[in-house]
Amino acid sequence: MSPLPTTDTPGRVLLVDDEPAFQRLGGAFLRNLGHEVLTAGDGDQALAMFARERPDLVLLDLAMPPSMDPEQGLALIPGFSGAPVVVLTGHAQHDLALRAAELGAWDFLPKPIDPELLRFVVMRALRKHRLDLELIRLRQDHGEESMGLVGQAPAMASLRGMVRRVAPTRVNVLVLGPTGTGKELVARALHEHSAHAAAPFVPVHCGALSAELLESELFGHVKGSFTGAYRDQPGLVEVARGGTLFLDEVGEMPPAMQVKLLRFLQEGSYMPVGGRITRSSEVRVVAATHRDLEAMVRAGEFREDLYYRLKGVVLRTPALSERRQDVPVLSARFAQQRGVGISASALAWLSARDWPGNVRELKAVVDAAAALLLPGQQELDADALCLAAGETPSSVPAASAASDDAGGLLDQALTELERRLISEAMQASGGNQSEAARRLGISRVGLIKKLNRLGLK
Numbered sequence: 001m002s003p004l005p006t007t008d009t010p011g012r013v014l015l016v017d018d019e020p021a022f023q024r025l026g027g028a029f030l031r032n033l034g035h036e037v038l039t040a041g042d043g044d045q046a047l048a049m050f051a052r053e054r055p056d057l058v059l060l061d062l063a064m065p066p067s068m069d070p071e072q073g074l075a076l077i078p079g080f081s082g083a084p085v086v087v088l089t090g091h092a093q094h095d096l097a098l099r100a101a102e103l104g105a106w107d108f109l110p111k112p113i114d115p116e117l118l119r120f121v122v123m124r125a126l127r128k129h130r131l132d133l134e135l136i137r138l139r140q141d142h143g144e145e146s147m148g149l150v151g152q153a154p155a156m157a158s159l160r161g162m163v164r165r166v167a168p169t170r171v172n173v174l175v176l177g178p179t180g181t182g183k184e185l186v187a188r189a190l191h192e193h194s195a196h197a198a199a200p201f202v203p204v205h206c207g208a209l210s211a212e213l214l215e216s217e218l219f220g221h222v223k224g225s226f227t228g229a230y231r232d233q234p235g236l237v238e239v240a241r242g243g244t245l246f247l248d249e250v251g252e253m254p255p256a257m258q259v260k261l262l263r264f265l266q267e268g269s270y271m272p273v274g275g276r277i278t279r280s281s282e283v284r285v286v287a288a289t290h291r292d293l294e295a296m297v298r299a300g301e302f303r304e305d306l307y308y309r310l311k312g313v314v315l316r317t318p319a320l321s322e323r324r325q326d327v328p329v330l331s332a333r334f335a336q337q338r339g340v341g342i343s344a345s346a347l348a349w350l351s352a353r354d355w356p357g358n359v360r361e362l363k364a365v366v367d368a369a370a371a372l373l374l375p376g377q378q379e380l381d382a383d384a385l386c387l388a389a390g391e392t393p394s395s396v397p398a399a400s401a402a403s404d405d406a407g408g409l410l411d412q413a414l415t416e417l418e419r420r421l422i423s424e425a426m427q428a429s430g431g432n433q434s435e436a437a438r439r440l441g442i443s444r445v446g447l448i449k450k451l452n453r454l455g456l457k
């Protein structure tokens with residue numbers, strides 16, 4: 001047996017025991033080891049202290065006043081969720097110890113307590129607690145890190161960096177990029193990482209409505225202001241109060257509305273359709289368009305003053321053709337969301353194509369292919385993707401499984417994919433092999449072998 005470790009980072013321990021002698025002696029022993037010790041003499045006190053002080057560990061005697069019934073002690077265990085619980089039991093109370101474990105206790109110590117064992121069990125439980133916390137933090141960081149914006153290309157990393165920096169501010173943001181590249185995702189990430197994430201996120205499609213309807217939608221209307229206005233209707237600027245108003249396709253906004261929006265952006269005030277009283281609302285505005293707004297301004301199609309109001313900060317979402325190395329990771333994510341795997345041939349097929357509709361189009365094909373899988377099939381392959389894309393499987397090389405040289409063609413497609421991913425990673429890393437290997441998720445030695453094999457050195 002390995003020797004018991006002697007030192008570790010101390011923690012904050014809640015000692016729940018009604019015996020003053022044990023509180024004193026056990027407490028002093030743990031304090032000597034550097035731990036901070038809190039004590040409670042009954043269940044109610046213990047739960048209240050736990051809620052207030054959030055200790056790292058609970059040492060719990062099961063038999064306590066008023067009833068001294070261990071069942072009552074057991075019932076306390078779930079109340080200490082978030083910290084490991086070590087129960088203190090009598091020597092012959094194995095059943096009780098098992099029940100405690102079922103209820104979530106991490107360990108148990110027989111009484112009378114052996115100090116060496118106490119020291120060891122406390123240290124082990126504290127270590128577990130710290131690992132749990134670290135895991136939670138890593139999970140949060142990981143979720144935060146991608147913010148739903150999947151992609152390893154440098155352009156995506158810097159986009160995420162900008163979102164993280166801009167989100168906590170209230171500055172207006174203009175998101176520019178081709179259709180289907182994640183502009184709305186960026187707007188949502190900005191909202192979700194702002195201090196106002198609990199307030200509403202309200203999207204409005206500016207191109208889908210006439211000027212009149214858009215005005216009524218945004219600023220609301222009063223009863224009787226037009227046929228069909230049977231009651232007062234608040235506008236979306238009101239619905240989004242305190243949160244984010246997302247103006248999608250702002251380039252399509254009719255000129256008559258542009259001037260009203262400008263007023264709202266400048267003064268925070270607006271007039272509901274048919275109303276006589278000016279209202280105000282405070283929202284953060286994120287606008288997006290796939291159109292060249294600057295060119296529209298030059299052509300007199302979009303108000304210059306509104307353009308400058310909207311573009312507090314400009315964020316750009318890259319076309320998928322500018323980050324082809326992200327096709328596999330995006331495809332794998334979309335397949336995973338559908339609960340299926342994805343084969344190498346499928347990734348090769350997807351990577352070899354152009355995606356004029358960008359991520360939206362890629363996602364639609366992966367989703368459709370997942371829906372077309374036969375019962376029992378767990379993995380997307382090139383055939384399923386061909387069908388989903390409306391092509392006959394034999395029209396693409398990787399799918400012609402029936403032909404004699406199908407294996408050869410698949411190998412060829414995979415080699416091509418490998419060559420491209422490696423070249424792109426090397427380029428993105430400025431020729432640094434260690435960095436390129438990290439991006440590709442392989443070892444440096446593995447990368448060097450591949451570079452030699454593919455003649456890329």
Ligand SMILES: Nc1ncnc2c1ncn2[C@@H]1O[C@H](COP(=O)(O)OP(=O)(O)OP(=O)(O)O)[C@@H](O)[C@H]1O
Nearest residue numbers: 148149150178179180181182183184185290359360
């Ligand atoms: N980086 C990404 N990671 C994961 N999913 C993405 C990414 N970019 C886009 N998508 C997905 O692609 C689809 C289209 O994204 P979104 O609606 O945000 O694009 P858009 O640029 O606003 O499009 P449009 O200009 O047509 O309004 C959505 O299903 C979205 O979840």
